[in-house]
Amino acid sequence: MAAKSTLKNMAFCLTAVCLVCSAVVGVAYAVTADPIAEAARAKTTASIARVLPEFTAEPEQGSIELNGVNYQYYKVPGAGCAIISSTSGFGGVLSLMVGIAENGTIHNTTVLSHSETPGLGAKCTTDEHFISQFQGFDPAAKTLAVKKDGGDVDAITASTITSRAYTLAVSNAVAVFNKLNEGGLGNE
Amino acid sequence: MEYFLIIVSAIFVNNILLAQFLGICPFLGVSNKLSTATGMSGAVCFVITLATVVTYLLNRYLLVPFGLEFLQTIAFILVIAALVQMVEIVLKKISPSLYQALGIFLPLITTNCAVLGVAITVVSKEFAFGDGVPHMLNLGEAVVYALATSLGYGLAMCLFAGLREHLAGNDVPKAFKGLPIALITVGIMAMAFLGFSGIV
Amino acid sequence: MSSKLHFITDGFVKNNPTFVLVLGMCPTLATTTSAMNGLEMGLATMFVLILSNIVISLIAPMVPDKVRIPVYITVIATFVTVLQLLMQAFTPAVYETLGLFIPLIVVNCIVLGRAEGFANKHNVGESALDGLGVGLGFTASLTVIGIVREILGSGAVFGWKFISGDGILAFVMAPGAFLVLGFLMVLFNKYLAKK
Numbered sequence: 001m002a003a004k005s006t007l008k009n010m011a012f013c014l015t016a017v018c019l020v021c022s023a024v025v026g027v028a029y030a031v032t033a034d035p036i037a038e039a040a041r042a043k044t045t046a047s048i049a050r051v052l053p054e055f056t057a058e059p060e061q062g063s064i065e066l067n068g069v070n071y072q073y074y075k076v077p078g079a080g081c082a083i084i085s086s087t088s089g090f091g092g093v094l095s096l097m098v099g100i101a102e103n104g105t106i107h108n109t110t111v112l113s114h115s116e117t118p119g120l121g122a123k124c125t126t127d128e129h130f131i132s133q134f135q136g137f138d139p140a141a142k143t144l145a146v147k148k149d150g151g152d153v154d155a156i157t158a159s160t161i162t163s164r165a166y167t168l169a170v171s172n173a174v175a176v177f178n179k180l181n182e183g184g185l186g187n188e
Numbered sequence: 189m190e191y192f193l194i195i196v197s198a199i200f201v202n203n204i205l206l207a208q209f210l211g212i213c214p215f216l217g218v219s220n221k222l223s224t225a226t227g228m229s230g231a232v233c234f235v236i237t238l239a240t241v242v243t244y245l246l247n248r249y250l251l252v253p254f255g256l257e258f259l260q261t262i263a264f265i266l267v268i269a270a271l272v273q274m275v276e277i278v279l280k281k282i283s284p285s286l287y288q289a290l291g292i293f294l295p296l297i298t299t300n301c302a303v304l305g306v307a308i309t310v311v312s313k314e315f316a317f318g319d320g321v322p323h324m325l326n327l328g329e330a331v332v333y334a335l336a337t338s339l340g341y342g343l344a345m346c347l348f349a350g351l352r353e354h355l356a357g358n359d360v361p362k363a364f365k366g367l368p369i370a371l372i373t374v375g376i377m378a379m380a381f382l383g384f385s386g387i388v
Numbered sequence: 389m390s391s392k393l394h395f396i397t398d399g400f401v402k403n404n405p406t407f408v409l410v411l412g413m414c415p416t417l418a419t420t421t422s423a424m425n426g427l428e429m430g431l432a433t434m435f436v437l438i439l440s441n442i443v444i445s446l447i448a449p450m451v452p453d454k455v456r457i458p459v460y461i462t463v464i465a466t467f468v469t470v471l472q473l474l475m476q477a478f479t480p481a482v483y484e485t486l487g488l489f490i491p492l493i494v495v496n497c498i499v500l501g502r503a504e505g506f507a508n509k510h511n512v513g514e515s516a517l518d519g520l521g522v523g524l525g526f527t528a529s530l531t532v533i534g535i536v537r538e539i540l541g542s543g544a545v546f547g548w549k550f551i552s553g554d555g556i557l558a559f560v561m562a563p564g565a566f567l568v569l570g571f572l573m574v575l576f577n578k579y580l581a582k583k
Contacts, residue, residue, distance in 0.1 A: 005452035013451055017459050021466040028470040029258055035477035043480060069321050088316030090386050119557040161386060207562050209418035213497055216413065258473060261491040262465040269461055301414050301495040308491055363577040367410060371570030378563040
């Protein structure tokens with residue numbers, strides 16, 4: 001029983017549908033804008049809390065360029081700096097947040113997103129032994145590279161490429177941290 | 189070199205059908221015969237590449253400047269639907285022979301999730317190839333990625349159609365006839381393609 | 389009441405979207421790495437399916453025949469966008485896991501198929517029930533595939549691990565999706581043949 005198609009009613013119908021749909025989406029956007037921003041903030045804060053010692057101050061967001069790549073970081077006065085660092089893993093992009101305490105040692109690391117192979121490379125999110133190596137790691141005293149490459153990091157069994165990517169991401173973050181501190185306190 | 193890595197990665201390592209699961213419905217639907225499979229692959233190739241260019245520009249110069257990224261889904265699907273219609277009309281006018289070959293597949297392509305899937309992936313995901321630094325694709329890379337992805341689609345589709353033509357003549361148990369045995373075959377193909385993972 | 393009930397039950401067996409109609413294969417294969425993911429994907433699709441069925445059955449008599457597909461797609465895309473926004477706001481973790489396959493509900497053939505094949509010929513109540521039935525059928529299928537893959541692939545059900553160590557990893561990866569779906573379809577065919 002569909003209505004007859006004439007140019008007039010087709011144009012009218014499409015316009016009406018588009019208007020109504022835009023209104024619906026607009027309202028939904030307005031209603032969800034705050035909760036979405038809130039959820040994103042909660043997620044970032046949770047990640048920062050995981051990689052840095054306890055803090056009370058509000059994290060300060062910033063970004064810095066190093067070797068042509070832009071890094072996002074969150075500076076927490078009194079605790080240290082949480083740096084987001086991504087590298088190319090086995091299955092795609094491996095994105096980490098690396099927390100570095102003010103004395104330059106790594107406090108903790110956490111994976112933000114990855115597409116590594118389940119059961120192999122994906123263990124970088126769960127393998128206690130692998131993750132705990134980075135807790136309290138002092139880049140000044142030890143070398144950030146897997147043992148196969150002459151460093152001090154034990155790779156995950158059968159996942160050298162993922163371990164390498166993870167370690168590289170951490171070492172990039174350390175480089176960013178050093179550059180941030182070189183820049184002195186003038187850096188906002 | 190970068191382009192080469194994109195091509196290998198999109199065709200073999202992250203094959204759109206066998207690793208990313210996009211565009212499975214038409215894959216199972218028209219892969220009975222090699223000739224229809226090649227026709228469909230050609231049409232998909234054409235539309236994916238064109239749609240990716242258009243949606244990339246739309247996103248970059250209209251949605252992002254106005255802060256309207258949340259309209260991506262609606263905007264992209266409407267653009268793709270309109271584009272497919274337009275391609276159909278233009279093709280009919282200027283190249284009837286090409287229209288004969290691809291025409292019947294075009295209406296099916298609007299709801300092929302491979303097209304929308306690639307368009308969304310290209311503008312929303314960071315890519316990393318080889319030892320390269322993860323980054324968003326620029327227009328050139330996006331085009332190469334879209335083209336290579338659709339070639340991967342064609343490759344998997346034609347290989348599978350070839351297998352399926354042979355399968356048709358075989359005596360398989362009744363409950364396995366048709367799609368089940370086809371799915372199991374794809375599963376084994378996907379296993380073979382897993383061997384490519386990690387090469388770039 | 390019982391006469392209406394078949395609109396729901398049809399979606400489970402006779403019109404099962406996964407095993408009989410073989411529609412919406414992409415999310416079926418991609419998101420069923422675990423039972424929970426399958427369940428969540430099914431529910432997300434059901435949300436869009438019910439709402440788009442209701443709206444389309446309401447507006448169908450007024451829509452000129454030639455522009456009905458663009459109109460339906462716009463309606464469906466609107467609900468998908470609303471779903472995306474709601475999920476980002478209230479279940480961000482689920483939204484991240486299902487990723488690309490949430491926006492891709494727009495091109496899920498089940499949704500457009502029910503709009504074109506059912507909702508535009510039936511009244512609002514029946515269309516809503518049909519959306520619910522097919523949505524539940526889809527959710528059930530995805531959950532079952534997810535359960536099987538999770539048991540074989542990681543030795544767990546809904547995250548509850550009953551085998552320590554890894555499972556057969558291939559089942560969590562791409563090939564397992566095709567194999568499990570293929571074999572489940574065989575079982576379903578056997579069951580239908582017996583009936």
